Amino acid sequence: MGDETGELPCALVVMGVSGSGKSTIADRLAQRLRWTFEDGDRFHPASNVAKMSAGHPLTDEDRWPWLQAIADEIDRVCKAGEHAVIACSALKRAYRDVLVHGRSDVRMVFLNGTQELIANRLAQRKGHFMPPGLLASQFRTLEPPDGTENPITVSIDASVEAIVDDIVRQLNPSPADRGTPRRNRS
Numbered sequence: 001m002g003d004e005t006g007e008l009p010c011a012l013v014v015m016g017v018s019g020s021g022k023s024t025i026a027d028r029l030a031q032r033l034r035w036t037f038e039d040g041d042r043f044h045p046a047s048n049v050a051k052m053s054a055g056h057p058l059t060d061e062d063r064w065p066w067l068q069a070i071a072d073e074i075d076r077v078c079k080a081g082e083h084a085v086i087a088c089s090a091l092k093r094a095y096r097d098v099l100v101h102g103r104s105d106v107r108m109v110f111l112n113g114t115q116e117l118i119a120n121r122l123a124q125r126k127g128h129f130m131p132p133g134l135l136a137s138q139f140r141t142l143e144p145p146d147g148t149e150n151p152i153t154v155s156i157d158a159s160v161e162a163i164v165d166d167i168v169r170q171l172n173p174s175p176a177d178r179g180t181p182r183r184n185r186s
């Protein structure tokens, strides 16, 4: 594209428990960056959709082909020189390892918030049914990303715009330096 975004990742995966704001934040972040927004749920095989529709929880065996389909999409986007923001819960490290598969140009954005705050938001969410107990089980499953994954972690106790600002700031630690020759500051 000939711009100065060479150091930016080609894909950001917005992760967190159900109701943490993945779809909302990933969509808004994609608009801000002028990248493509994708909801990871769209990559479930038909068998998973059928299982979830019948109210049965997915097992990890069900999840591997889904996560692999998202990883394949990430590879396609990056190879094509495109950029995408993908919403995907990615609660466990093993799930994220499938998505990232060693790429340094794919970064996680972890939406960090308390169970109390998220329960309040879910209670107000329209058009979605959330079985009681699901949020608690999501928190039990959650393995927050640690420093070895180089995540962008943001507090969700803020407005959507402020959260997106925070992510963009962490993505570009020193925007003033972008596109300018490196200076020796010593």
Ligand SMILES: Nc1ncnc2c1ncn2[C@@H]1O[C@H](COP(=O)(O)OP(=O)(O)OP(=O)(O)O)[C@@H](O)[C@H]1O
Binding pocket: 016, 017, 018, 019, 020, 021, 022, 023, 024, 025, 087, 089, 121, 122, 124, 125, 126, 156, 158, 159, 160, 163
């Ligand atoms: N920063 C915010 N401030 C206030 N409300 C928010 C914020 N972020 C998200 N919400 C609201 O919280 C609810 C949950 O958000 P959203 O549906 O984006 O979460 P999600 O992580 O995609 O959930 P799921 O995993 O179930 O798809 C929605 O009603 C959304 O409008």
Ligand SMILES: [Mg+2]
Binding pocket: 022, 023, 024, 087
């Ligand atoms: Mg969602």
